[in-house]
Amino acid sequence: MSPIDQLLELHAMSRPAAFAVLPALVLVVFAIVTLLADLLELGSSRGPAEGQAGPTIMAPWLAMTGTAIAFGAVVWQWLRLEEEAGLYFNGMIALDGFAVFLTGVVVAATLLTLLLTVGYSRRHNVDLAEYYHLILMAAVGMVLLVEAANLVMVFLGLEVMSVSVYILTGFRRTQLRSIEGALKYFVLGAFSTGFFVYGIAMVYGTTGTMDLAEIGTRIATGPPAPLLLAGVGLLVIGFGFKVALVPFHMWSPDVYEGAPTPITGFMATGVKAAGFAAFVRVFLSTFDALADQWVPVLWVLAVLTMLVGNVAAIRQDDVKRMLAYSSIAHAGYLVVAMVAHNALGTAAVLYYLAAYTAMTVGAFGVAVTLSGRGAERTSISRDYAGLGYSEPLLAAAMAVFMFSLTGVPPTAGFVGKFYIISAAVDAGHVPLAVLLVVASVISAYYYLKVVVAMYMTSPSSAGSDAGPTHAHLGALASTAILATVVAVLGMGIFPGEWIDMARASVEGLATAAARLP
Amino acid sequence: MTLAVGPGHYLFLSAILFTIGTVGVLTRRNAIIIFMSIEIMLNAANLAFVTFAAAIGDLAGFVMVLLVIAVAAAEAAVGLAIIVAMFRHRQTVDVGAFNVMRG
Numbered sequence: 001m002s003p004i005d006q007l008l009e010l011h012a013m014s015r016p017a018a019f020a021v022l023p024a025l026v027l028v029v030f031a032i033v034t035l036l037a038d039l040l041e042l043g044s045s046r047g048p049a050e051g052q053a054g055p056t057i058m059a060p061w062l063a064m065t066g067t068a069i070a071f072g073a074v075v076w077q078w079l080r081l082e083e084e085a086g087l088y089f090n091g092m093i094a095l096d097g098f099a100v101f102l103t104g105v106v107v108a109a110t111l112l113t114l115l116l117t118v119g120y121s122r123r124h125n126v127d128l129a130e131y132y133h134l135i136l137m138a139a140v141g142m143v144l145l146v147e148a149a150n151l152v153m154v155f156l157g158l159e160v161m162s163v164s165v166y167i168l169t170g171f172r173r174t175q176l177r178s179i180e181g182a183l184k185y186f187v188l189g190a191f192s193t194g195f196f197v198y199g200i201a202m203v204y205g206t207t208g209t210m211d212l213a214e215i216g217t218r219i220a221t222g223p224p225a226p227l228l229l230a231g232v233g234l235l236v237i238g239f240g241f242k243v244a245l246v247p248f249h250m251w252s253p254d255v256y257e258g259a260p261t262p263i264t265g266f267m268a269t270g271v272k273a274a275g276f277a278a279f280v281r282v283f284l285s286t287f288d289a290l291a292d293q294w295v296p297v298l299w300v301l302a303v304l305t306m307l308v309g310n311v312a313a314i315r316q317d318d319v320k321r322m323l324a325y326s327s328i329a330h331a332g333y334l335v336v337a338m339v340a341h342n343a344l345g346t347a348a349v350l351y352y353l354a355a356y357t358a359m360t361v362g363a364f365g366v367a368v369t370l371s372g373r374g375a376e377r378t379s380i381s382r383d384y385a386g387l388g389y390s391e392p393l394l395a396a397a398m399a400v401f402m403f404s405l406t407g408v409p410p411t412a413g414f415v416g417k418f419y420i421i422s423a424a425v426d427a428g429h430v431p432l433a434v435l436l437v438v439a440s441v442i443s444a445y446y447y448l449k450v451v452v453a454m455y456m457t458s459p460s461s462a463g464s465d466a467g468p469t470h471a472h473l474g475a476l477a478s479t480a481i482l483a484t485v486v487a488v489l490g491m492g493i494f495p496g497e498w499i500d501m502a503r504a505s506v507e508g509l510a511t512a513a514a515r516l517p
Numbered sequence: 518m519t520l521a522v523g524p525g526h527y528l529f530l531s532a533i534l535f536t537i538g539t540v541g542v543l544t545r546r547n548a549i550i551i552f553m554s555i556e557i558m559l560n561a562a563n564l565a566f567v568t569f570a571a572a573i574g575d576l577a578g579f580v581m582v583l584l585v586i587a588v589a590a591a592e593a594a595v596g597l598a599i600i601v602a603m604f605r606h607r608q609t610v611d612v613g614a615f616n617v618m619r620g
Contacts, residue, residue: 152581159588166595173602180615182599187551187612190592191542194558197585198535201562201578205528205569210577254618 020088020095022073024143030066031136034059038129056129060118063132067111074104094149097505102277106142109270112361115480116368117262138164142274151200151210154278169259181258188251196238202231212286220289243275246304249328256324265364268327269357298339305332306439313446319378337420345423350502355412362484363401369471388455391471395454402447404488407440412491527568534561548600548610
């Protein structure tokens with residue numbers, strides 16, 4: 001065979017393979033271009049002194065363009081899914097409905113984060129090209145994590161995502177809180193990586209492979225080895241840290257409070273969605289045969305997570321800490337859907353992750369626009385008092401997000417909880433469904449506290465010396481908040497299309513496990 | 518009397534190292550020592566990987582070790598940078614000095 005023929009053959013092989021990771025490829029290219037463009041800008045003396053790092057001009061636009069193109073690539077993947085679905089890169093990457101749906105969620109979360117962060121970055125002096133580069137690299141990690149079909153790939157995706165987010169958490173390095181958050185996130189994140197890698201080693205040692213589908217077929221017969229169960233337990237701990245399940249949640253409130261607010265929103269949505277994607281794929285697909293062993297463990301974690309998250313959130317006055325505990329509680333609801341262990345439950349996870357991403361990015365978006373120059377202004381009792389009168393539209397948006405997080409119809413949060421509860425009841429976990437409802441009732445207290453502060457108190461009576469809070473609403477941030485409001489209400493009022501998409505995506509997950517003999 | 522060193526011994530050593538690392542992270546207050554303990558945990562996992570890979574006769578475990586080492590190096594760069602930044606704030610690397618956020 002001539003070299004040309006070999007090249008052609010390579011090309012024929014690589015085209016669909018590149019298609020499988022197209023969103024990640026686009027994000028990588030734009031992440032590198034973002035950094036290179038900064039070099040050009042440095043040459044044209046825009047910093048305080050020539051050649052010195054200063055505010056970037058091109059980076060946010062390049063990052064947003066790249067993410068928008070990546071989202072287009074996801075849509076293209078979705079449309080061509082029937083022809084292209086399968087395993088790529090020697091079984092490292094799975095292109096199925098599950099992967100494409102959640103890639104869409106994480107890329108959308110990245111795009112919304114970028115829209116929200118531009119004004120904030122200028123006010124807080126973090127608008128460096130590295131900042132945007134790291135957001136894109138974290139998104140690359142998320143996409144790879146969502147598409148991973150091998151434990152090696154799960155590990156790499158997790159780490160590319162986590163290491164980027166450690167840096168982003170500490171990006172306001174002159175602020176003690178930011179560094180403290182980064183330190184806690186790094187120490188506990190790396191600690192959980194240790195458990196995760198050791199868990200992979202145990203699974204590899206007992207099954208002799210790290211391929212997710214192959215592990216599934218090898219453990220399907222015979223009683224599980226003790227070492228395998230130890231490995232599965234270590235993986236539960238590793239994932240538990242990453243998606244902040246009680247009792248592995250200690251880091252999350254401090255990290256969420258310390259990180260720059262747009263990054264907090266990014267962590268609460270993108271990182272959590274990607275973590276859950278791998279969690280669901282590994283447990284519901286690969287370790288399906290061990291369901292009798294892991295379902296009781298996750299049952300306990302779900303109960304603890306829902307109760308501790310919601311009860312701890314009641315005491316919070318800082319909106320970022322409140323949303324941190326709220327995100328812990330929502331992780332608990334998602335684990336309920338996993339415990340249900342049926343197709344409806346898995347579809348509910350997908351629908352809920354999309355809904356949760358929209359409402360949480362929106363709520364953090366409001367917090368971002370309220371943060372002034374230097375000060376974050378996140379106190380619910382002081383900074384949100386009277387917001388309904390000083391910023392009526394923004395307050396209305398915040399009220400929509402709070403109602404949706406509580407689970408009030410006609411919002412996406414209600415439909416999501418409805419599907420999770422149906423799945424749990426179908427599976428016979430009635431006590432768990434009841435606990436979920438109780439947890440939601442508790443959550444109404446602290447979500448509605450924000451609404452009460454906005455509409456039923458005035459800034460003067462709340463003892464705020466800074467006067468009413470004003471929003472820094474640029475065109476980009478307004479677009480992001482408007483888009484999330486539309487998404488929350490749209491997914492709530494017309495849930496049919498979305499749940500059909502989620503159900504279709506889950507069928508792909510089932511075939512991925514059943515493909516091998 | 519000869520003592521044959523088999524996979525069991527390596528796995529036992531790996532388990533001991535992993536435990537030492539875990540206990541180190543949970544009990545020490547110095548950020549650098551905590552970081553070293555995490556590295557011990559990762560290397561315990563690496564030892565388990567090479568042992569299993571050699572016992573099974575499969576290359577994937579060896580490749581995984583290289584990837585873990587590369588990722589640990591990236592984590593070291595970021596982690597040490599964070600520790601330097603925290604030292605600039607408080608002139609100490611004792612994690613107890615970094616607890617302004619609680620609740």
